[in-house]
Structure formats: C-alpha cells, structure tokens
Amino acid sequence: MTTIYDIAKLANVSAMTVSKVINNTGSISEKTKAKVRRVMEELNYVPNQMARGLVTQQTRLLFLLITDITNPFYTTLARGAEDAARKYGYRLLFGNSDESLEKESGYLDTILGARADGVLFSPAGDRSLPHLQKLRKQKIPFVLLDREVPGMDCDVVLGDSKEGAKLLINHLAERGHRRIALINGSSEISSARLRAQGYAEAHKLNDLELNEDYVLETDYTSHQDLRVMSGWLDRLSPRPTAILACNNILASEAIETIRAKGLKVPDDISVVCFDDLGYMSRISPFLTVIAQQAYEIGYLGTQLLIERIQDKDGQRPWKKLILPVELISRSSVADISGQG
Amino acid sequence: MTTIYDIAKLANVSAMTVSKVINNTGSISEKTKAKVRRVMEELNYVPNQMARGLVTQQTRLLFLLITDITNPFYTTLARGAEDAARKYGYRLLFGNSDESLEKESGYLDTILGARADGVLFSPAGDRSLPHLQKLRKQKIPFVLLDREVPGMDCDVVLGDSKEGAKLLINHLAERGHRRIALINGSSEISSARLRAQGYAEAHKLNDLELNEDYVLETDYTSHQDLRVMSGWLDRLSPRPTAILACNNILASEAIETIRAKGLKVPDDISVVCFDDLGYMSRISPFLTVIAQQAYEIGYLGTQLLIERIQDKDGQRPWKKLILPVELISRSSVADISGQG
DNA sequence: TTGTACGCGTTATCAG
DNA sequence: CTGATAACGCGTACAA
Secondary structure, eight states: OOOHHHHHHHHTSOHHHHHHHHHTOSOOOHHHHHHHHHHHHHHTOOOOHHHHHHHHSOOOEEEEEESOTTSHHHHHHHHHHHHHHHHTTOEEEEEEOTTOHHHHHHHHHHHHHHTOSEEEEOOSSGGGHHHHHHHHHTTOOEEEESOOOTTOOOEEEEEOHHHHHHHHHHHHHHTTOOOEEEEEOOTTSHHHHHHHHHHHHHHHHTTOOOOGGGEEEOOTTOTTHHHHHHHHHHHOSSOOSEEEESSHHHHHHHHHHHHHTTOOTTTTOEEEEESOOTTHHHHOOOOEEEEOOHHHHHHHHHHHHHHHHHSTTOOOOOOEEEEOOEEEOOSSOOOOSSOO | OOOHHHHHHHHTSOHHHHHHHHHTOSOOOHHHHHHHHHHHHHHTOOOOHHHHHHHHSOOOEEEEEESOTTSHHHHHHHHHHHHHHHHTTOEEEEEEOTTOHHHHHHHHHHHHHHTOSEEEEOOSSGGGHHHHHHHHHTTOOEEEESOOOTTOOOEEEEEOHHHHHHHHHHHHHHTTOOOEEEEEOOTTSHHHHHHHHHHHHHHHHTTOOOOGGGEEEOOTTOTTHHHHHHHHHHHOSSOOSEEEESSHHHHHHHHHHHHHTTOOTTTTOEEEEESOOTTHHHHOOOOEEEEOOHHHHHHHHHHHHHHHHHSTTOOOOOOEEEEOOEEEOOSSOOOOTTOO
16 A cells, blocks of 8 residues: 555655645645645555554544444434534544443454544443443543443433433323333443432322332343233233333334234323434324433533543543433323323 | 553563464463463553554454434444454444535545455445545455445445335335325435336336426435425425335435325325334334345445455456345325225 | 654564 | 564654
8 A cells, every 4th residue: 555655756755745744744845745745646645544643642533332323312422423523623433332241342442452532432331330441541531421330430421311201200190190110221221220210209209109010121122122021011910001111112112012912002001212213203203202412412422522632631520411301292192181 | 551562571571472472373382371461461451453453454444334324224234234244353333424425535534544454335426436446446345335336346235226116116006006206315326216217117017107297306314305395295286196205214304294284194195115214113113115134235245345355356256236125015005096 | 845763562574 | 482673654853
C-alpha cells in the first residue's frame, strides 16, 4: 500500500513534507502543497491510522457497544451517538454484544487493542464490572448508557426507569386494573431493578396488592422466553388483567404467548412496555409504551465522553444524567374500570 | 499503557519471548510461558493491534457498512455477518451510512485508514462506484450486500428483488386489484430498479395496465417523503386500490399518509412491501410482506469475503448469490375480487 | 520552507 | 529454547 514515502518520491520532496501537508502542520509553500496533494490524489493515498495512532497515541475513534442491535431503542441511540461523534470530529464504530458477557469481552479486546479514545458502553449487566475495570485501568474514558453497574463510579446517561414503571402502573390502575403482572429482565441489570422498584412503589401508591407470583424474571432475548412465559401465565390464578413488559421484545413475546392461548390483547389481557418501536409504531399504533429519549441518550452520552477525553485527567466529578420518559397511550390497554 | 517491554522486564525475559508467548510461535518452555502469562494477567496487558497490524500487515478486522441501522432488515443481516465473522476468527465492526454518500465516504476513510482485512458493503447507490474503486485499488477485498453497483465486478449477495415484486403483484392481482401503485426507492439503487422491473413484468403477465403516474420514486429515509407522498396520492385519479412499497419504512410512511387522509388500510387501500419487521411483526401481524433472508445474506456474504481474503490473489470468478424470497401474507391486503 | 534522526509497540529473521 | 536487530508507516523535535 502507498505510504508517505511513495508520495514523497513522486513529488520530489521528503516524507516529512508530505506529513506536514497532510496534517497542516509546519509551514509549506502553497506550491509544494499543491504538488503533494496532486500526487496523493493520483495514488489514492490514505494515511495509515495504525502508524499514526502509534506515534500520536490517539485514534479519534469512539466505540459504541450496544446489547441488541435489533432493538430500535439501541439503534436510535446509536444514531444520536453517531451524530454527536461526527459533530466533534470523531469516528464512531459499533459493536453488538447481544446481551452476552462473552461477546462483550470480545469487543472489549477489540476496543482495547485498537486503543479507542473512548467508549460508549451499554453493559450486559452487573457482571460487566470487570470489563469496566479493565477499561478504567487502561485509562480509557467511558460513559455508561442505559444501564449502571454497581461498584463503578463513572459518567452515566439513563432514562428514568423507575418513573416510567410508575407511570405505566398508574395508567393501568386508572383504567381499573388491579392484577398487573411484571415480565422483567434479569435482576442483574440496573434498569430492570429500577423498573421492578417503580412497579412495587406504584402498587403501594395505588393501593394494589403485590403478589410475587406475578413477577417473572427472564433473560432478555432468550429463546426460552416463550416457553417460560407460557407456563408461568398458565400457573397464574387468578389471571392478571394486564402485563407490564420491561422492553419491547419481551412485550412481543408476551403478546405472542397470550395469543397462542387463544386470548386477545387487550380484551383479555392488556400489555404495556418500555421502549417505543421506532417507525414501526406508525404501521400499527398498537402498543402503549414508555418512550425513552433514545437519541438523546446517545447524543448526550457522546458529548459527555468527548468532554472527558479532552479534559484529560481533569478531576471533576462524575455526571449522572437521568432523562425523563414519556407515556404514549395507544390501544393495547383495555379500560375495565366499569367491570368488577 | 503497558507494552511487551513492561511485561518482559517484570518477567525477566526479553520482549521477543513475550511476543512468542502471546502468539504461540517459536518454542518456549512451559515454565517461561507460565511466568510471562502471569505477569500479563497482573498488568492487564492487551496487545496493541496498531503496532501488530503495522508489522503483520493484517488486522483480522472486517467492516460492515449498512445504509440504515434502524431497519430490521439490515440489523438482522448484521447479526448474520457477526456470527460468520466470529466463526472464522475475525472481528466485525459496523458503520451506518444512513443512505448518504458523504457519510459512506467518511466510513470508507475509516476502513481504509484502519486497513481492515475486508469489507461487507451495502452501497448507498450506483454513485458508490468510486468508493468501491478506491477499495479495489487498495486491494481490499469486499463483498456487496443487498445492492449491486453497475460497472463493478465483484462478489455480491442479494435477495431476489424482481421475483419478490412479481410475487407481490400476483398476490394483489389474485385478490382483484388492478390499479396498483409503486412507491419505489431511488432508481440509482439496483434493488429498486429490479423491483420496478418485477412490478412491470408482473403487470404484463397479469394483464394489468401500466400507468406511469402510479409510480413514485423517493429517497429512502427522506423527511420529505411524507409530504411528497401525500400530494402524489391526491393527484392519482382514479385512486389505486393497492400500494407496493419498496421497503418497510416507505410502507410505514405510506400507511401514515393514507390514514392522515381519513382512509383505512386495507379497506380503502391495501399496502404491501419488501422486508419484514423482525420481532415487531409478532406484536401486530399486519403487513403483508416479501421477507428476504436477511440473516443469510449477512452470513453468506461474510463467508464469501473471508474466502476472498484467504485465497489471496486467487483468480477465481466473482460469485453472485441471489437468495430466494418469501411472501408472508397477513392482513394489510383486502380481497376486492368480489366487487366490480 | 524543508529535511534528518528517532521512537511509537510489535513481529520476522536469524543468531546464539 | 531465547534474544538482538531491523522494519512496519508515521509524527515530533530539532537542525539546516
């Protein structure tokens, strides 16, 4: 591949002159600049970022690790991160951990090996802690997105999970629901814990009875979810009149489970969940959801990260941003306040 | 950051020995290996891939460039690519060009600069040709996904767009539709052209009249789409009884447009499109679609790419894989064969 | 305004 | 089995 030496030879200058032209450092006559640039064009020269990074000790590369690339919440978040990165002159690369600690670890090696300048990290769960510690030890700045990890002080940007759960329960309670089940993600995920808390608190506020059987903990994205849900729902007696699913995928699984039993949503069971479905909601405005500001979480997180990178070894305190959520009411909830 | 020299010093060996332990090259006594490994653990050592890549001239990094990260078609494709890459010991990074040649060009620089071993490329359109030529000139192997680019001979993996369009038109024709509009993507995108062809051919086969006014060409993902569609639909007289949208996003916009006029889908206008909605289809099994084998396109494309990479300067012919599509019939099509 | 020497962290080559 | 040396492509510091 072409190097600055190839360019230098053809342009009859030294390699250093080429380097200076590329980086606009030092002072080079317009004439030489033009000449060098012409040769670079001809040879389709692209600076080797590895060599460059090796000497400058920075890559201007940001890395975004998300846990589910098929979830509109994360892809919208990615868009926000991308826009912010672009604005500040950084490049952004994505990785998808698929909720797996193992895959996460693989991406960590990629990140560490590539010496990314910073990382936007949506951790698979609390057990991601060692991964974060690794990052910290190598002094690579990172910002947690969507999920916190106990034991790690750092910048975080979150949606207001607890408040979201409360809004959802209130919404259901207002419509006469008193038996509301919760299909939660793993309790090793901070947002799932917060949502469970909101669920519980809202129950007290609305004077609803809490029933442990009504709470199901699942892995996100598990292929077993459907089977587990089905058995769980069968065992529930009396049947809940509503289900709060902790993300859109769980909601889709819940709906499939319900329908497989010949029941209808919302006639027999209402379903609400966290995270909107992007433009898919336009096609069938069905699910009542808590919409998080996904784009903003990505955008603000990236800004925070870049500030950290640029204010090297500055000792200002960690920031924790909690963005408000919004309830979008559609048609997956039945009003049963007239009955019973 | 820790280097092999730090390790070497602490382990009382030379840097070379450390390198050999890392790469399992040469022969090192088990004892030294163990010692070196212990020190690496302690210091959380991660090899610098930049330095490594500089000397080995390979990165074992693959790059996947997609045009819309929020579209389930591409994210499913990404999953397939990821799995294949992992299987063969490569790392996969994503970029999102957002249908923009400019952003695509930015990612191209990243890819070229990072000296990726290979690229999975879903081009923004025909005008991506110079980008591909750049890649070719630098001898970086690539495989085109989902879209071809005229003038560029290379490996390609596609869904069968023409056949898909035909299936959709046949499906509509069988249900009595004779005025079917087409909302297409830019004619600078190969898949859009093929879909238009399939649309036209199926019209002839079904003895339907072709009406140019019934064909709308849009940018994918344009914010203007909604306004344009609205005006276009108003001008159509008589109104089409069905619309074929060339991807799921266009379909969502079409549906929104239709509903904004107080019309119903499918009662007043039926809507079908390309690409399924992933798990979202479970929530509301509404849209009748042509499902492409997104996962397989990603997986096979990656396999093809890796073969190319490993069989360096082999002169075997380019492969063009066209994967079959499947029509999934749901409820966005009305049967009007009984009426007039 | 331009060029030389050196080092970034690693591996290939070859010598011990 | 282990180590010294050069080289990968580039930028910094300094010299010319």
